[in-house]
Every structure is written in structure tokens, then in C-alpha cells.
Amino acid sequence: xxxxxxxxxxxxxxxxxxxxxxxxxxxxxxxxxxxxxxxxxxxxxxxxxxxxxxxxxxxxxxxxxxxxxxxxxxxxxxxxxxxxxxxxxxxxxxxxxxxxxxxxxxxxxxxxxxxxxxxxxxxxxxxxxxxxxxxxxxxxxxxxxxxxxxxxxxxxxxxxxxxxxxxxxxxxxxxxxxxxxxxxxxxxxxxxxxxxxxxxxxxxxxxxxxxxxxxxxxxxxxxxxxxxxxxxxxxxxxxxxxxxxxxxxxxxxxxxxxxxxxxxxxxxxxxxxxxxxxxxxxxxxxxxxxxxxxxxxxxxxxxxxxxxxxxxxxxxxxxxxxxxxxxxxxxxxxxxxxxxxxxxxxxxxxxxxxxxxxxxxxxxxxxxxxxxxxxxxxxxxxxxxxxxxxxxxxxxxxxxxxxxxxxxxxxxxxxxxxxxxxxxxxxxxxxxxxxxxxxxxxxxxxxxxxxxxxxxxxxxxxxxxxxxxxxxxxxxxxxxxxxxxxxxxxxxxxxxx
Amino acid sequence: xxxxxxxxxxxxxxxxxxxxxxxxxxxxxxxxxxxxxxxxxxxxxxxxxxxxxxxxxxxxxxxxxxxxxxxxxxxxxxxxxxxxxxxxxxxxxxxxxxxxxxxxxxxxxxxxxxxxxxxxxxxxxxxxxxxxxxxxxxxxxxxxxxxxxxxxxxxxxxxxxxxxxxxxxxxxxxxxxxxxxxxxxxxxxxxxxxxxxxxxxxxxxxxxxxxxxxxxxxxxxxxxxxxxxxxxxxxxxxxxxxxxxxxxxxxxxxxxxxxxxxxxxxxxxxxxxxxxxxxxxxxxxxxxxxxxxxxxxxxxxxxxxxxxxxxxxxxxxxxxxxxxxxxxxxxxxxxxxxxxxxxxxxxxxxxxxxxxxxxxxxxxxxxxxxxxxxxxxxxxxxxxxxxxxxxxxxxxxxxxxxxxxxxxxxxxxxxxx
Numbered sequence: 001x002x003x004x005x006x007x008x009x010x011x012x013x014x015x016x017x018x019x020x021x022x023x024x025x026x027x028x029x030x031x032x033x034x035x036x037x038x039x040x041x042x043x044x045x046x047x048x049x050x051x052x053x054x055x056x057x058x059x060x061x062x063x064x065x066x067x068x069x070x071x072x073x074x075x076x077x078x079x080x081x082x083x084x085x086x087x088x089x090x091x092x093x094x095x096x097x098x099x100x101x102x103x104x105x106x107x108x109x110x111x112x113x114x115x116x117x118x119x120x121x122x123x124x125x126x127x128x129x130x131x132x133x134x135x136x137x138x139x140x141x142x143x144x145x146x147x148x149x150x151x152x153x154x155x156x157x158x159x160x161x162x163x164x165x166x167x168x169x170x171x172x173x174x175x176x177x178x179x180x181x182x183x184x185x186x187x188x189x190x191x192x193x194x195x196x197x198x199x200x201x202x203x204x205x206x207x208x209x210x211x212x213x214x215x216x217x218x219x220x221x222x223x224x225x226x227x228x229x230x231x232x233x234x235x236x237x238x239x240x241x242x243x244x245x246x247x248x249x250x251x252x253x254x255x256x257x258x259x260x261x262x263x264x265x266x267x268x269x270x271x272x273x274x275x276x277x278x279x280x281x282x283x284x285x286x287x288x289x290x291x292x293x294x295x296x297x298x299x300x301x302x303x304x305x306x307x308x309x310x311x312x313x314x315x316x317x318x319x320x321x322x323x324x325x326x327x328x329x330x331x332x333x334x335x336x337x338x339x340x341x342x343x344x345x346x347x348x349x350x351x352x353x354x355x356x357x358x359x360x361x362x363x364x365x366x367x368x369x370x371x372x373x374x375x376x377x378x379x380x381x382x383x384x385x386x387x388x389x390x391x392x393x394x395x396x397x398x399x400x401x402x403x404x405x406x407x408x409x410x411x412x413x414x415x416x417x418x419x420x421x422x423x424x425x426x427x428x429x430x431x432x433x434x435x436x437x438x439x440x441x442x443x444x445x446x447x448x449x450x451x452x453x454x455x456x457x458x459x460x461x462x463x464x465x466x467x468x469x470x471x472x473x474x475x476x477x478x479x480x481x482x483x484x485x486x487x488x489x490x491x492x493x494x495x496x497x
Numbered sequence: 498x499x500x501x502x503x504x505x506x507x508x509x510x511x512x513x514x515x516x517x518x519x520x521x522x523x524x525x526x527x528x529x530x531x532x533x534x535x536x537x538x539x540x541x542x543x544x545x546x547x548x549x550x551x552x553x554x555x556x557x558x559x560x561x562x563x564x565x566x567x568x569x570x571x572x573x574x575x576x577x578x579x580x581x582x583x584x585x586x587x588x589x590x591x592x593x594x595x596x597x598x599x600x601x602x603x604x605x606x607x608x609x610x611x612x613x614x615x616x617x618x619x620x621x622x623x624x625x626x627x628x629x630x631x632x633x634x635x636x637x638x639x640x641x642x643x644x645x646x647x648x649x650x651x652x653x654x655x656x657x658x659x660x661x662x663x664x665x666x667x668x669x670x671x672x673x674x675x676x677x678x679x680x681x682x683x684x685x686x687x688x689x690x691x692x693x694x695x696x697x698x699x700x701x702x703x704x705x706x707x708x709x710x711x712x713x714x715x716x717x718x719x720x721x722x723x724x725x726x727x728x729x730x731x732x733x734x735x736x737x738x739x740x741x742x743x744x745x746x747x748x749x750x751x752x753x754x755x756x757x758x759x760x761x762x763x764x765x766x767x768x769x770x771x772x773x774x775x776x777x778x779x780x781x782x783x784x785x786x787x788x789x790x791x792x793x794x795x796x797x798x799x800x801x802x803x804x805x806x807x808x809x810x811x812x813x814x815x816x817x818x819x820x821x822x823x824x825x826x827x828x829x830x831x832x833x834x835x836x837x838x839x840x841x842x843x844x845x846x847x848x849x850x851x852x853x854x855x856x857x858x859x860x861x862x863x864x865x866x867x868x869x870x871x872x873x874x875x876x877x878x879x880x881x882x883x884x885x886x887x888x889x890x891x892x893x894x895x896x897x898x899x900x901x902x903x904x905x906x907x908x909x910x911x912x913x914x
Binding site: 448450451454455461462463464467468470471474475477478481482484485488491492493494 | 680681684685687688691692694695698699701702704705706708709841842843844904910912913
């Protein structure tokens with residue numbers, strides 16, 4: 001039998017949503033499905049490993065080892081094993097909750113990840129619905145040997161998140177960052193072995209995971225990165241935990257809570273500092289916490305208090321103040337932060353005057369799920385190299401992308417072009433330009449990319465003599481045809497022109 | 498017994514299912530007038546696309562009465578060898594069979610003899626009795642359109658298939674008459690096409706004149722260097738607010754629901770022109786309007802600046818200003834300048850492009866002396882008038898063709914052969 005492909009897994013998982021649709025609010029789907037997926041995966045891997053132990057060491061020794069929790073990354077106690085849960089014909093929700101609890105008891109890293117998902121909601125999750133759901137998941141063999149690609153589960157997770165975001169159509173700025181955009185961000189800030197990487201709005205953890213992938217691709221030790229994050233939404237937080245675990249990254253610290261109102265990554269009364277800070281915060285968040293920010297005990301908002309209805313500059317300032325003295329940060333922002341005046345204008349001025357801004361990259365519109373607005377990437381660097389000091393590199397990459405059915409996609413070559421332009425930090429006609437902070441000052445600290453990079457088409461200088469000659473010839477033809485037409489109309493006895 | 502009065506038939510005419518036609522004419526179905534009617538390749542051919550080989554004609558190549566080969570694709574030769582029965586010949590009549598351009602017809606030009614087509618309908622007429630050019634004119638005319646509608650009605654679908662086309666009824670004259678009718682109609686077609694070219698060239702002429710006159714003036718020999726580049730020595734660089742008085746404060750937007758109650762005879766202006774007519778006015782003098790926001794600033798499909806005179810109302814989507822000294826500056830000149838200006842740097846990439854008042858006030862303009870402004874405006878408006886005249890001429894020729902088709906394709910008016 002052929003191995004499970006990513007596409008099969010994705011479509012199978014998406015169909016599980018159909019079973020729940022109607023019973024449960026769409027924004028709840030993902031929690032139940034991720035929870036069950038995680039459970040099935042852990043259970044399958046456990047059984048697979050158990051089987052392998054017996055194969056390898058023989059029945060006697062094997063069965064002793066098989067019961068030893070130390071042998072497993074995640075030990076799955078009896079109550080949490082898939083086959084065990086399947087035995088229940090009623091009170092299935094309860095049985096799943098018990099399974100989750102048992103799992104968390106045996107595995108400290110899973111504490112609080114699964115138990116918040118409450119399957120014991122008899123009014124909406126009837127036994128019949130749960131039966132069908134479990135039946136559906138039973139059709140999946142999630143053992144390692146059955147996966148056609150090793151990192152499939154993580155990617156299937158990503159796929160589900162993006163499908164759910166689409167389906168729920170949730171506004172509130174909470175959307176998934178397409179992996180190509182994350183790829184670009186990571187390639188710009190270049191995390192290295194041993195660095196501390198932080199995502200203050202980590203969502204499902206994709207940026208942290210891709211940072212690890214990057215280090216691996218560069219030949220470094222991926223496990224050497226210290227991963228930190230904070231996520232406000234409890235359900236999403238749990239997904240991030242599961243995501244990191246499924247990617248084989250047990251060594252991480254992801255906190256729950258509102259990063260602006262209650263930053264959890266603090267040490268001795270101060271914000272923790274990191275080498276690399278990377279994020280895609282919710283765009284222009286209203287109710288972001290202005291009242292609390294006014295009395296911020298950590299002094300994060302030194303460039304000014306952002307306006308009540310747009311939290312963008314709160315996140316930017318939080319990220320900038322989380323940087324070590326040689327730290328770099330890359331953040332996705334809506335275009336508005338480049339030119340909106342008022343309080344934001346003052347903050348922008350402060351950031352530019354402190355020479356922290358290294359680059360502004362305009363990316364194509366319609367890249368994100370759930371919103372079509374164009375976005376940009378800002379790169380801040382506390383330790384700019386000498387030739388970059390006093391300058392900001394503008395990159396106008398808005399026109400280079402591939403059109404997709406619902407979204408546009410950044411191709412590898414588009415990402416490559418941006419990264420090369422950033423690395424060389426030199427002018428490229430109609431694409432990139434190194435602009436001095438003096439020039440930005442003259443423009444009122446407006447960072448709108450169109451101000452600095454002229455993309456207007458070369459105006460074709462029209463040769464009037466040729467045009468006039470053409471017109472002359474056409475007039476002659478016009479007259480000739482007119483004569484011919486006159487002849488016909490006369491013949492027909494209609495009249496004259 | 499009821500006596501039915503027979504309708505009087507004109508001498509030389511007979512009654513048929515398509516109405517009265519000349520006696521020498523005949524009503525026939527396309528099936529009887531053609532050697533073959535078939536449809537082109539109907540299966541997916543994407544894997545046979547090559548950079549060269551046998552051309553494949555698609556719906557987008559068929560335009561009303563002419564073949565458009567600006568986007569040509571080619572198929573593998575060996576594959577086409579197996580589809581020889583579907584190859585088209587020169588002067589075959591090809592028709593779009595589905596979609597919004599259903600029924601559009603043209604002829605296969607000589608260079609495309611032997612090509613394949615993708616799902617188009619193909620008709621090879623019996624040349625001795627049906628001139629393919631005649632068929633083409635007929636199918637694209639009001640007669641053809643109504644006939645195609647009739648044939649489609651059965652299925653209710655937006656589709657014309659071979660069996661439908663076989664039943665296409667047409668009243669045909671003797672072959673020599675067909676030839677003459679084709680000559681006359683195609684002469685009008687030629688004239689229309691020629692007028693289109695004249696319009697295009699004259700627009701280009703205007704573009705070139707704008708480029709030249711607005712930056713280099715009329716017959717200037719001495720130039721000086723300024724922040725706007727090289728301009729004639731006797732021109733000056735000024736900000737728009739130095740020569741115009743802004744009246745934005747007097748604008749008042751009115752919701753369309755409220756305008757319902759104030760319908761009248763005074764124009765109500767928005768970003769790109771008149772959007773309504775109301776019974777009161779805010780202004781009554783010569784003014785210049787410049788769009789403040791709207792997609793048009795990006796797309797530039799409509800004028801972005803225009804002169805208005807007389808009583809009018811303006812909403813807050815267009816800036817309102819007037820020339821401060823009418824003896825020193827000419828409104829029309831300023832409008833040409835504003836229309837030529839490039840606004841891409843004001844397009845921030847997000848939702849609505851916007852030109853705010855502060856920006857507009859500081860637009861730099863190369864300002865000629867009064868007489869030169871007047872002269873330039875006159876030259877450009879004359880060219881504009883010429884374009885307008887050609888547009889009207891084109892419309893007239895289109896009407897002439899309609900009229901001629903009504904007369905000639907029905908035999909109401911006979912040609913001499």
C-alpha cells in the first residue's frame with residue numbers, strides 16, 4: 001500500500017470539518033480537529049515505536065521496554081490510546097477528555113495543551129457525531145513509516161489553519177501568514193545557530209518553525225536555536241505548542257497572554273532581550289490596550305503612544321525594545337504605518353531619527369488570507385553596519401508575484417530578488433533605492449515607497465513629424481474611400497456624402 | 498366565410514418565411530449552401546502546444562469581420578496530421594460558438610490556410626452559390642444576431658452547435674449581387690477602420706504636442722534650467738496656489754438620497770464629471786475642478802481635471818479653484834497641465850488614492866506668459882476638436898453601415914451589377 005501523501009492527509013482532515021459543521025461554531029472546529037489529530041498521531045507513533053521495540057529486542061525484552069515511558073518521546077498511557085477510546089459507544093466526549101488528561105499527566109511538556117479542549121459538550125458534540133469523527137480519523141495511519149514526507153504533519157497543520165481561516169472568514173486581523181512571506185522574512189533577518197528567536201504574536205508558531213528550518217538549511221544545528229513566543233488566543237496557543245512538538249522542537253517557551261497588556265517574557269522586571277524578533281501582528285488592531293500602555297512598567301513606548309484605534313506601532317515598539325544591542329527584527333505591517341500622520345507620524349519620526357530602520361520592503365497585495373490589502377515588511381536593526389547608518393533601503397517588490405486562484409504567491413525567484421537587494425544594499429533601477437534619512441526628513445518622515453522609487457514608465461518621446469505624415473496619408477486614403485463610397489451610394493440612388 | 502385580405506406584395510418581390518424578398522433571391526439553410534459545417538478540435542490540446550508548428554485558432558482570434566492574429570499559439574505537427582479533417586481552408590467562415598462573443602464571425606486569411614481551430618464553428622460555403630464574405634457580413638449583422646438567437650432558444654444555453662448552424666436560414670441573392678453587396682459593405686468597413694486609425698494617430702499627435710508645448714513652448718530658442726528641468730527662459734516655475742485661488746471651503750456634498758428631493762437643471766460635480774442634476778448651485782463662474790480621490794487617479798480612464806463655467810454644485814471629491822488673475826493665466830492651459838501631470842507618487846498602494854489640498858497647492862507648474870498660454874491652449878483644443886470630429890464621423894459611418902445592411906441584405910434596395 002502506498003504511503004499517505006500530504007494531499008491525501010490534507011483533504012482527509014478537511015473532510016473531518018464537514019462532520020462537525022452545523023454542530024459546532026466554525027471558529028471552534030480547528031480546536032477539536034487538531035486535538036484529535038494530535039492524539040491520533042501520538043497514539044500511532046507510540047504503537048509503532050512499541051512494535052519496533054519488540055521487533056528489535058524480541059518478545060521478552062521488547063515487552064519490558066515497551067512499558068517503559070523513558071523509551072518514548074511521548075508516552076501514551078492506556079486511557080489515551082486510540083483503540084481504547086474507540087471502545088466507547090457512549091460518553092465518548094468524556095472518554096476523550098480523560099485521554100487528554102492522562103496524556104498531560106504522563107508528559108509534562110503537554111501541560112495545558114489539550115485539556116482546554118472540552119469534548120464533553122453533549123448538546124453539540126453528540127455521541128453519534130463523535131463516533132463519526134473518530135471513525136473518520138481511524139482511517140488515517142499516522143505512523144512515521146506511513147508518511148511519504150517526514151514533516152508532513154506540521155505542514156498538514158499549516159494547511160488546516162489556512163483552511164479554517166478562510167472558512168471562518170474571521171476578521172479582527174487574526175490571519176495566518178503565508179509560508180512564502182515567512183520564508184522571505186526569515187531570509188532577511190537570517191537567524192544563526194545559538195540565537196534566541198522571539199515571536200511576540202506567534203499564532204500557530206510558523207515563524208519560529210521556519211527559523212529553525214532556515215538554520216538547518218544553512219548547515220547549522222537547528223536544535224541550538226532558543227525559541228520564544230507569546231500568543232493571546234488560548235486555542236491558537238495550544239496549536240502552536242502542538243505544532244512545535246510535531247516538528248520535533250520540544251525545547252521552546254511559548255507563553256499565553258496579551259503581549260501588549262501583559263508581556264510574559266520578562267526577567268528581573270525587564271523585558272527579555274533577543275537576537276531576532278519576527279512577527280506578523282494583527283493589522284491595525286483596535287482595542288489594543290492603550291490605557292495599559294500609558295503606564296507601561298517596562299517603558300516600551302518611548303517614541304510615543306500609538307492612537308487608540310491602531311495598535312501597529314505598539315507592536316513595533318514592543319519588538320524594537322525586545323532587541324539585544326545587536327539584535328534585528330523583521331515585522332509585517334499594513335501600508336498605513338508608512339504614511340499615517342498624527343501620533344503615528346511622531347513615532348515613525350522617532351524611530352527614523354534613532355537610525356533603527358534598515359529597510360522598507362513593499363510586498364504584493366492579496367498575499368494574505370482574509371484580506372487583500374497590500375502590506376510591507378520593516379526591518380529594524382540595532383547594529384547597522386557602517387555604510388548603512390543614516391540610510392534606509394526601500395525595495396518596491398509589489399509587482400513581482402504569481403497569481404493564484406484566491407491569493408497571490410511569492411515565488412522563490414521573487415524572494416531571491418528581494419533578499420539579494422537587501423544583502424547588497426545598493427540602488428537597482430525602479431526596484432530598490434538607498435535613501436538618506438535627510439531625504440526622508442524633507443519628505444516629512446513619510447515612508448511611502450512610491451515617494452522614493454519612481455516606477456513610472458519611460459515616456460516615449462513622440463516623433464511628431466512621423467505622426468503628422470501618418471495622418472496625412474490616412475486623410476488621403478479617407479478621401480479615396482469616400483470617392484468610392486460616393487459612387488456606390490449614387491448607384492443605389494440613396495444620396496450623397 | 499371570413500375573407501382574408503391578401504397583403505399587397507410589391508412588384509418583383511415574393512413572400513417567404515423571412516419576409517418579402519426579391520423574386521431572384523432564395524431562402525435556404527446553411528446546410529444546403531455549404532460543403533461542410535463542423536466544429537474544430539474539442540478535446541484538451543494543452544500538451545500539444547509548441548513554439549512553432551501548425552497555428553491553432555482560438556475564439557479570441559475571431560473579431561467582428563476580421564481575423565486577429567496578435568496572440569497566436571501553435572500545435573505539434575504530427576498531432577495535427579491526425580486531425581486533417583478539421584483543418585481550415587482560406588476563406589472558410591469561422592464563428593465563436595460559446596460565451597459572451599457567441600456568433601462573432603470572420604474569414605480565415607490566406608496565411609492561415611491549413612490551421613486547426615479550438616472549438617470554433619467552421620463553414621466552408623459552396624463558392625458558386627454563397628460568397629463566404631457575404632455570409633460573414635450577414636452573420637455579424639442584426640439579421641445574423643437574431644437568427645443565432647433563434648437557433649439558441651431551443652436549448653436555452655449560451656451555445657451554438659453544428660446542428661444549430663446547419664439550420665441557419667439566410668435569404669441569398671444571385672452570386673454577382675452578393676459580390677457587389679460585399680464590395681459596398683466592405684468599403685464602409687474600410688472607412689470605419691481608417692477613421693479609427695485617424696483617431697488613434699490624432700490622439701498620438703495630441704500626446705506629442707502636449708509633451709512638447711507644455712515643457713518647451715512654441716518656437717522658443719533660449720532655455721534655462723529649473724527644478725522642473727529645462728524650460729523656456731521667459732517661463733517661471735510657480736506653485737499652483739500662487740496662481741490659483743482654492744475654493745474647497747465652499748464645496749458641499751449631498752447624499753444621493755437627499756439629491757432625489759432636489760432634482761433640477763444645475764450640474765452636480767463629483768471626482769470625474771457630472772454625476773447628477775440639482776435645483777440649486779454653489780458656484781457661478783469659471784472654475785477648475787481636480788479629482789481629490791477615486792480609482793480614476795490610478796487608472797486615468799477618465800479626465801482628472803476639467804474646466805467648468807456657469808452655475809454648478811460640487812461635492813467634496815473634487816478640489817475647486819479658479820485662476821486668480823484671468824489676465825495672466827488661462828484656465829484651459831492649467832487643465833492641460835494638470836491632465837498631463839503624473840500622479841503615481843500619490844498612490845500609496847492602499848485602498849484609495851488621494852490628492853489632498855496641501856499637496857495640490859504645492860504642485861509646481863512651468864508657467865508661460867499669458868499669450869503663450871492662450872496659444873498653447875488653442876492649439877491643443879483644436880486637436881481635441883479634430884478628435885471629436887473624427888469620433889462623430891466614425892459613428893456616422895457605423896450608422897451608414899447599419900442602414901446599408903438593412904437595405905442591401907434584405908433586398909429592399911437592389912444593387913446594379
